[in-house]
Amino acid sequence: MLNRDVREKLIAIVGENNVEDNNASLLAYSYDSTPRYQTLPDAMVAPRNKHEVSAVVKVCNEHQIPIVPRGSGTNLCAGTTPSEGGIVLIFKHMREILEIDEENLTMTVQAGVYTKDILDRAQAVGLFYPPDPGSMHISQIGGNISENSGGLRGLKYGVTRDYVLGLEIVLPNGEIIQTGGKLAKDVAGYDLTRLYVGAEGTLGVITEAILKLVPQPETKQTMLALYHDLAAAAESVSAIIANRIIPATLEFLDQATVQVVEDYAKIGLPTEAKAVLLIEQDGPPEVVARDMEKIASLCKDNQAFDVQVAQTDEEAEQLTAARRTALSALSRLKPTTILEDATVPRSKIAAMVKAIGEIAAKYELTICTFGHAGDGNLHPTCLTDARNEKEMELVEKAFAEIFEKAVDLGGTITGEHGVGMMKLPYLHLKAGEHGVEAMRRIKQALDPHEIMNPGKMFDPLTKQSKEVEK
Amino acid sequence: MLNRDVREKLIAIVGENNVEDNNASLLAYSYDSTPRYQTLPDAMVAPRNKHEVSAVVKVCNEHQIPIVPRGSGTNLCAGTTPSEGGIVLIFKHMREILEIDEENLTMTVQAGVYTKDILDRAQAVGLFYPPDPGSMHISQIGGNISENSGGLRGLKYGVTRDYVLGLEIVLPNGEIIQTGGKLAKDVAGYDLTRLYVGAEGTLGVITEAILKLVPQPETKQTMLALYHDLAAAAESVSAIIANRIIPATLEFLDQATVQVVEDYAKIGLPTEAKAVLLIEQDGPPEVVARDMEKIASLCKDNQAFDVQVAQTDEEAEQLTAARRTALSALSRLKPTTILEDATVPRSKIAAMVKAIGEIAAKYELTICTFGHAGDGNLHPTCLTDARNEKEMELVEKAFAEIFEKAVDLGGTITGEHGVGMMKLPYLHLKAGEHGVEAMRRIKQALDPHEIMNPGKMFDPLTKQSKEVEK
CATH class of the missing domain: 3.30.43.10 (Uridine Diphospho-n-acetylenolpyruvylglucosamine Reductase, domain 2)
Incomplete structure (x- = not known):
């Protein structure tokens, strides 16, 4: 109190x-x-x-x-x-879109603006804000920035970080600073803008942001490629990129995920497939047509047993919407759904999916896997019950192994969800002890009283030294 | 000693x-x-x-x-x-390109690799490393990263920061850390990668980098648009972007610059024009053709008196190469050439160019202006003589006014050159006292003995407090 x-x-x-x-x-x-x-x-x-x-x-x-x-x-x-x-x-009084600047292709927003409103307002003037985290209908931009949220379009368009040009930040001492601006280039001092993107609220409070917009792509096409085995799907992903095609979306769903999504959305998804790729390309019509044809042929070359191109915008929208329901659909099956986002170089997706399967079998857990294949960002999702303490111990062991495997494969413990409290024990796996130490020093320098979102990302220097003293 | x-x-x-x-x-x-x-x-x-x-x-x-x-x-x-x-x-023993990974579209390099070699090696496998700082033929990637170098393609492709996926860094305490990886998404802790990009060597030594590559654009076209006045050229830039076209290159040269470049390169540049735009678009042939046609028409609508499209690759190459010689050409005229890079939102280019002209007239200085109009990154260049102390005082006053004006217009004191010693006295104009203070604290946290490139960017905390004590 x-x-x-x-x-x-x-x-x-x-x-x-x-x-x-x-x-x-x-x-x-x-x-x-x-x-x-x-x-x-x-x-x-x-x-x-x-x-x-x-x-x-x-x-x-x-x-x-x-x-x-x-x-x-x-x-x-x-x-x-x-x-x-x-x-x-909370930011319920700071929900204003302050400006859309069509000459400089920027939007200036307060921290409490809903992500979806940013997409909609941009679209209304023929512009595009690409980051589309799964929760974008209700998430707020301040949270997106603090977590450096990703989404389905990361492969081609990047993540939230790539669309933040400037910030207004209240430092832990209460002083207000402005970073960046409506500028394509700015090298005046350390890149505080990018330091604060993804800092998880541990270095201050973001109150306003200048976002970069890009021209709205002229058209979009969507297809599904169906596989009898996971490795073939993963190889298709590699083949597409190796052929110098960068799709806007390149999503992977395993059979279990397709099954529950279909049960939930009932749109006729191919539940017989062991693995499905959901692929979108956007851009000028000629380019999209050419890319989609080439992608279809590469998928078939890599043993897709069927390739289905959405014939209408509604059909395309239905497919993407279905993919977006994956987490909700999975969460209906068991009392507790633990969604992870171990991420690997995209060439290692097959190896990672295989490892996840083996780890799930070892601990006798139900782990479904879907995610952003194009950027190696997988979402192994454990269906479990938090009240079952014995099983929860196994879940923790399994995820620890998944993180270790991801890092072994040149990946990371978190692609787009952040560290928070949940992955605090694992940060050193990716960043190394000296890397974590450097982060701690930055934290202490900017927030010496440790008031900003304590208990997240890593233990602070003081807690560490207290523990050493004990 | x-x-x-x-x-x-x-x-x-x-x-x-x-x-x-x-x-x-x-x-x-x-x-x-x-x-x-x-x-x-x-x-x-x-x-x-x-x-x-x-x-x-x-x-x-x-x-x-x-x-x-x-x-x-x-x-x-x-x-x-x-x-x-x-x-x-120096890094003369660390010049190895360690890997090109065509599946993950990355190149891993040591700090001493020449920028141009990175472009060439990427191109040899159909890939593209877009950053192209003016000095790329002799600059090294470690320097590019530490300065977050820009170049002619910033508008469409971004700057060095946007192509650094991971770093190997020797911290000021001598410990080696790895940041990032071959990953499109990675939010494991603070973004040390981007903190070190543009840190000007003040936070440690970069020894290795994982760079992002993109598919090589299929084609490229180049044109010149000629104007009787500066404002019309600036309005053309705004019109192009406002029409949702993002050219690969959108360069501005004033008459004085065109004149000296032509004297130097002798390729028949239109020295009668008061302002010239050099415009390139790249991408799929249909798109490039359509964009170039639209750009030409927008330039004419905005009072270009002539638009010349390069008819061959050689001709196009000659034009870009000529633009790249601007600094060398200008530096032949007077003993000392001081090149600046005040940067503004692109909608403010006309206002900035006008202000530069007025400031030059006020101090009776010769200032030519050229630069990256598309990203608001101008290079006002003063032709002077460092031995003339009286004139140098005026030069300093003029540039201080230029920086102030740029910041007033929502811009920055440096778009791509960095702060170094030269703009240390001006950093507070852009970053604010509290912003500079935050940077100082980060510096002190990571480099308490202030061994890393001292005297650059800002005065350290200790020097400050010593001065206060005096």
Whole structure:
């Protein structure tokens, strides 16, 4: 519970209606979309503008109160669990799209704007904001930026990072800085913009962003390629890229995933296939037509037993929408769904899928795998039950092995979900002890009182040294 | 001069031949491509591999000896001047292209590889490394990465940062870390890769990089658009982008620049034009043809008095090569050429070019302007004489005003050259005092002994506090 002094200071800044600490509110902000992580915060605070954010941060910094900035809480890494109490900062009053600049192809937005609204507003003027994380209908851009969210179009278009040109940031000391700008080139000092993208709210609060837009592609086509075995699907992915074609989307679903998605969406997906690739290309019509023809032929050369091109926009939309339901569909089957995102160089997808299968068998777990084959970003998803403690131990062991395997193959423990609390124990596998140490030093330099989203990404220097002292 | 103990330690690491401290060597590494900055180092050290780099850094960290990592010294911001003595680290033994991975579209290189060799090796297998800084024939990739070099293709393809997937870095404490990988997505911890891109060697030594390649565009076309006034050229740039066309290259040259380039290259450039746009588009033939037609028509709509499309590859190559000679051509006219790179949102190019003209007139200076119009990255270039102290004072005043104007217009003090010593006094204009302070804290956290390229980018925390104490 906040002490009365602090509580009154916060109310003086944001108004009484914007500080909530009744039980229902605390419960609502005690967890995010990650199973098995829950802690009550001391209060929810909803500042109305950057100046209020700054004032709130100053109070918290003075009193060493944890701040957890939170968008819609759709992250899957326990990135916004208030594990050390403190306040959860929400952005319901900061939902404005401030500007669309058609000459410079930028959009300036407040942190609380919904991702989907950004896509829609861009599309309305013939422009395109490519990042499309699975949760984009309800996720907020501030969260996307803090997690450097990915999505289905990463292969061709990159991730959130590639579309953030500038930020307004409230530093842990409460000072407000602007980074970057409407600039294609800017090398004035360290790249704070990219340091804050993906920093998971541990270095400050993002209040505003300048986003890069690109011209809307003229057309899009969608196809499914069906396989009797996983390796052939993986080889098709490699063959497409090796032929210098970069599709907009190149998704992989294993049979189990196709089955549950079909049960859920009922659109006639080919449940007989052991593996399915969902492939989209966008661009000028001539190029899309040529690429799709070439892709179809490469898939057949690599033992696809069928290739189905969507004949209408509706049919195409249905296929992509079905893929987007994978997580929801899987989560209907068992009480607990644990979705991971171990990522490997795309040439290693076959090896990784195979390893996941072997690890699942070893621990007798149900793990379905789907994901962004084109960028090597797989989502092995364990269907389990958090109440079964014995099984949960096995799940943890299995995922630890999956992370180790991914890193062995030149990959990473997380492609697009973030570290949060969930992968904190594994960060060293990818970043190395000295790499984690460098991150810790950056954290300490910018947030010496460790108020910003504590307990995420890595243990701070102080906690470490306390543990050494013990 | 290095003390004997240190000198012997360094020789023990890299061998006698790889430590040079005779006068000729010291003189050779006392300056880079930036006029008016020169200081002798204490020695040149050429490690043969990362382990030697690590060992050298450890010795320097222990003895608090400055290290200036240096590629070919082509930077224009006094980024590699050994202003506080110490050792200049060169990479002549680390010039290997370690791998081209055609499945993952990556190239792994050592820091000393020439940029041009990367482009050529990629092209040989039908792939493309887009960054093309003006000095790419002699610049080294380690330097490009440390300066986040740009070039003529920034508008469509981005800059060096956008093609660095992973780094091998020797930290200031001598530990070696690996960041990133052959991965389209990776959010495991802070984005150290992008923090080190453009860090100007102030946070450690880059020894190896994994670069992203893209498919080689199928075709390319080049045109010139000629104008009787600057504003019309600038409006054409805006019109092209506003029509959702992103050319590969969109360069601007004022009359003075065209004149000296023509005097130098003698290829029949239109010296009667007050402003010239050099425009390239690449991609599939249908798209290039359509875009070029549309661009030509937009230029004419915006008062281009002539549009000339290169009829052959040789002619196109001649035009681009001529543009690339601009700096060399200008530098023949006066003893000293000071090239700047104030950058603005592209919609502000007309305003910026006009302001540069007014500032030049105010101080009675000769400033030619050319640059990357498509990304708002202008190169106002002052032709002067460093021996004329009175004029140099005016030059400094003029450039300070240019930087201020660029920032006023939403731009930056440097688009692609870096801060170095040259723009250290101006960084706060763009980054703000609190932004610079955040950078200082990061620097101090990672390099507490301030051995890495001291005197660049900003004054360190310690120097600051010493000055406050005075």
